Amino acid sequence: MGLEQSSHSSGGSLKVGKGRHTKASSPRPSISSDSDVPYVSSTVNNPIGESPKLGSKSPARLLRNSPRPSPKPRPHSYAGTSGHSIVVVKEGSVEAQAPENDEDVIKLQSIPQFFPILKGSLHSPIICDSDVGEKLDHRAVNRLASRYQEHLRQCAEVVSCEQNALAARIREVDYAVATLNTMMTERQKKFGKYVEQLLKVHELSNLLQNTESMLAKTVEQLDELNKKLPPEEQLEPFVMVTG
Numbered sequence: 001m002g003l004e005q006s007s008h009s010s011g012g013s014l015k016v017g018k019g020r021h022t023k024a025s026s027p028r029p030s031i032s033s034d035s036d037v038p039y040v041s042s043t044v045n046n047p048i049g050e051s052p053k054l055g056s057k058s059p060a061r062l063l064r065n066s067p068r069p070s071p072k073p074r075p076h077s078y079a080g081t082s083g084h085s086i087v088v089v090k091e092g093s094v095e096a097q098a099p100e101n102d103e104d105v106i107k108l109q110s111i112p113q114f115f116p117i118l119k120g121s122l123h124s125p126i127i128c129d130s131d132v133g134e135k136l137d138h139r140a141v142n143r144l145a146s147r148y149q150e151h152l153r154q155c156a157e158v159v160s161c162e163q164n165a166l167a168a169r170i171r172e173v174d175y176a177v178a179t180l181n182t183m184m185t186e187r188q189k190k191f192g193k194y195v196e197q198l199l200k201v202h203e204l205s206n207l208l209q210n211t212e213s214m215l216a217k218t219v220e221q222l223d224e225l226n227k228k229l230p231p232e233e234q235l236e237p238f239v240m241v242t243g
Helices: 002-012 041-045 059-065 103-109 138-228
Strands: none
Touching: none
């Protein structure tokens, strides 16, 4: 049926004027089935569920008669941005928990309430206890204070004995150090005298060496003089013996 309509439409498009033959317009493409119907903007832009339903009329006639909608301008995509839109999901509301059901509050409430032994120490007239003197046993407090005093006295005696022993030991060490210092000072003086004597010995040794060298020269000179004398007047050779 669609083929017949397309042939009629192509034949009727040729019209004869007054002595003139007009050229026929370009024939439209034939539509063989419903699957060959081209997509329109309404089927692209609208979701599938909202697409208009076709009636009993043929798709070719609806396509010819329905006006084409003007194409909507597409938004310009900026550089660095994708074509997909950003979907923002709203956060769900958090249910506010009652403070009575909080674990920390429950633990704090489970702590027992306590007061000091002497409630009068708290500067508050509400919790002041006037019978605190009758509730406390003075004998127990006296025994506690006496025992603490005895403990401190024993500790003081031990510390005093150790301090006296340490002071005596320090005095002994001071005496020993002073004695050693005196001995070392005297020994230093003795060694100083020995050094002076050794210096004198060194000087005497030098004098003896000089004297020996002078005697040797004198003996040589005497030998030369003895040789110059006549034979009958010459003396016996002089011999110096060194011990």
